Amino acid sequence: MQSNAALEYDYSVAKLFTYTAILFGLVGMLLGTLIAAQMAFPELNYLFGQYGTFSRLRPLHTNVVIYGFTVSGVFATFYYSAQRVLKVSMAESKFIMFVGKLQFGLYLIAATGMVVTLLLGITTTKEYAQMEWPLDILIVLIWVLWGVAMFALIGIRREKALYISMWYYIACFLGVAMLYLFNNMEVPTYFASGGIGSMWHSVSMYSGTNDALVQWWWGHNAVAFVFTVPIVAMIYYFLPKESGQAVYSYKLSLLSFWGLMFVYLWAGSHHLLWSTVPDWMQTMGSVFSVVLILPSWGSAINMLLTMKGEWNQLTENPLIKFMVLASTFYMLSTLEGPIQAIKSVNAIAHFTDWIPGHVHDGVLGWVAFMIMAALFHMAPRMFKREIYSRKLIEAQFWIQTTAVVLYFTSMWIAGITQGMMWRAVDEYGNLMYSFIDTVTVLHPYYAIRALAGVLYVTGFVMFAYNMIKTMTSSKVLTEEPQFKSPMA
Amino acid sequence: MFHWLEKNPFFFAVGVFLVIAFAGLVEILPNFAEASRPVVGLKPYTVLQLAGKNVYMKDQCIACHSQLIRPFKAETDRYGQYSLSGEYAYDRPFLWGSKRTGPDLHRVGNYRTTEWHENHMWDPTSVVPGSIMPAYKHMFSNAADIATAYAEAVTVKNVFHTPYGDDIKAGKKAWEAYRPKVLAEAKKIAANMKNKDVKDAVNAGKVPEIVALIAYLNSLGSSRYEANKVK
Amino acid sequence: MNALMIKGLLFAAVLIGATIFVVESMHIDLSDPINLITMIGAIAIAVLTVGVSIKYINQMKTDTASGELTDENWDGIGEYKNELPSGWAYSFLGTIIWALWYWTMGYPVNAFSQIGQYNAEVKTYNQKFEEMHKNADKATLQQMGESIFLVQCASCHGVTGDGLSGKAQDFGSRMTKEQVLYTIKHGSNQLGFQMGAMPPMMAQGKDAEEIAAWIAGGMKGKQPAAFATCASCHGPDGKGMNGMAPDLAGYNETLVKHVLDHGKTGEIGRMPSFKTMLTPIQDKALAVYIQSLSN
Ligand code: HEM
Ligand code: HEM
């Protein structure tokens, strides 16, 4: 065992990404609430002229929450926890500090570019890969810098074996690198045509069914390597750390990790069921999705069992509440997903609101809960002040939990109803409902979802306020807390 | 062995990479050549239609509309013949979508018309009461980027051998020579429209976004491979 | 069972109950296999997630942490050498065995064809419904026509068939004066009637005006003399001479079928063809329904 001699960790990069996580989280969720409201009340489409329609704002929402909020959260927690589990300080290497800061600088440029271009309608349209080629190049650069920082830190580590969180951060780095590159292979038309038209425009290297395959190989694994793998990294660090409990089982960690790595990649074709990709690929995707339940649940169960006997922590520490509930929402989405991947179920679920429902019990209940809890845990250590208000966190927890429940239940009912209405035939064998019937019937559920958005954003504003207060005006700590985060 | 990997990050990373790269090789590569073959008689999009496709992408209609008719009776009754892989051979990117807030559009050219789209894009509720689709009035005044669409045609012809005619070639001169053909096609669409600003713009040699978009929407269906039309 | 588990399962039950209630209120047939499997899937999601997660959360109350720690410790985080939870391990093994069985024996990956399944679905459907309605009576046809109309036609012709203030044909009456004048001026060769084309300019000026007004007025009152030219094809009563040319007086079955097969371009604009989308019985039903709209 290593001695616990004090090491001054350097959190400057982690802090920078903390700020952007809060900023983009707020913007992204406000946009989510706006587009949710637009589906219930279409008059809201015209707030900003052509830049305010649902269709312009929807990709902006997904990109800001993914590349702005989630990815910032991933970088922030990485630069925080990697130093600690590897037992090295970034201050020990000027090179790593430089790479980290450069990465942040480029990140800020890319994120700004992303927001501007998507608002202008400059997009390659493939979901979660909308950014055009100049931004793609920038993203690759940022990612490479992250890899350099990661492996440089690993190179000078004092802790011989890698902690579980590091496995997942490494996997996140590699998985995204590989998939992003392949899916964004595109030819800029300006250069291929002798200088005609827009510099920004490009065409995909792949066409039709092939493009779909590559896209969902990425799309599904963007979920895996952005919304799952690094978040699992977070929970493996922050839950044991905040609670002071040892991880329940090394074996379970091990099997879950390698199981997840192996199985996840095969499941991508569940986004293409009943499409024109060959039947055998669809079957592969479907079957592997079901197998995927267990490696996913493995991590969640491992975390729940880590809290064995710690009921009092669950009731007393709101950060533990966030993380335990995050595990259960993770279980919900990783069971719901596989069931939706069964071909017969997908015949109903695909294209309906049940899918965004599934998405948001993952992203709101799992991803965002984990990121917020992690940033709360980091704040007293990074800013050397106690968390501004515990009451506020408690209130935030209940408001946001209500929001997630409203979101996924309303979209669950809406999606199943819509999917079944599309298929319904009357006694004459004719389609029972015109398309617009299946739209108007959803109005109440869209309204409930918009309300859920308002609640969730309210909670996020409370989070942001609490964080800012913690950074600036809360009680100063003289000593770094070992486990439980101090809060007023 | 795993514990050894955990102490040797390089090999750990290699291990992870191999495990995750494997699936892509098995699932994607075998079908690559097969899936890019066009159906018999498939024509590439015209330059105007490409410009319309880019409007469709710019305004992200894909946020609400799919272009993939699955082989279910309920779906073929509503939208027409199920989609075939070869119909998409010239689609870069594919535009299948993943959400149907609005109906599928893969064969909308078969059962909607220029006139209808004009009414609908200007004010969807005027033809479909209760519609939650936004009105796209700005498309009636914004100019479509037909130069970029031409550049796209040149690119896919030269790089991916999409079968365009000899008049599609690189260079500004070739584009200037080609431009009248785009305008002629736009005129045909505008002739069926009522909006005066649109008609004036087309007569003045400009192509509003709506004209290009309608050209694209009309092409969605079986008309691009008429010879092979599925009954 | 403890209180938390009961509350959780109650939540699952409420969610499922609400789903079934809403779906039933839309007259959905839950015995349809796809609908049924979906509903079972939904129940499985709700019950298993709640059940399993609460099972483990309960252990926070009832159990205590124990076991042998590994040698490592990262930033104060230790790790137990505990065995795998057996439920999890057996389920994992079970799904792996199931997957292998599925590919090799259950549904070998190359054995299923979604297009084959589609063809079978269409066949069963046709057997069921086309047989059933082969000899449908008029009232049935009219209702059937309405159900098709609302899905396929209402987005242009309006839910009531009023043509949405001139955006498409108003079925309240056959043709407006402008429409008739338009055809007289341009002629017509698109509907595929036996007679073939109608030449342009069969009547002019005041004659044309009179004819058009008379046809638009429902062919009541005195027939204008100039209609004689028209009568040679459309018949003295304007009813199209048994399908040789279009019926100008109303919506007979032949006319509707021709419009549906060929589409129609006229004064209002263009209507697309529905040839590939409707069956003969559906064409007939639509004709009956449209007749019921006009007076
Ligand atoms: C075992 C794990 C999972 C499986 C097998 C799975 C399966 C699925 C399936 C079948 C779809 C619907 C595809 C369609 O019909 O359109 C889907 C969509 C989606 N899932 Fe999951 N899911 C899993 C976990 C998650 C998690 C944990 C998250 C997020 C935190 C997530 C985020 C998404 C997203 C964003 C989409 C939407 C993709 C699109 O844009 O169409 N999934 N998933
Ligand atoms: C205030 C909270 C939020 C609200 C109200 C909200 C609302 C929405 C809405 C209305 C959609 C479009 C659904 C549709 O087209 O039918 C959407 C899509 C999406 N949102 Fe959110 N969102 C919120 C937060 C988030 C967060 C925090 C994330 C990720 C971390 C996220 C990720 C996504 C993704 C990936 C999609 C695309 C889903 C798909 O294509 O199937 N959202 N959101």
Ligand SMILES: [Ca+2]
């Ligand atoms: Ca891109």
Ligand SMILES: [Ca+2]
């Ligand atoms: Ca989507």
Ligand SMILES: [Cu+2]
């Ligand atoms: Cu997926």
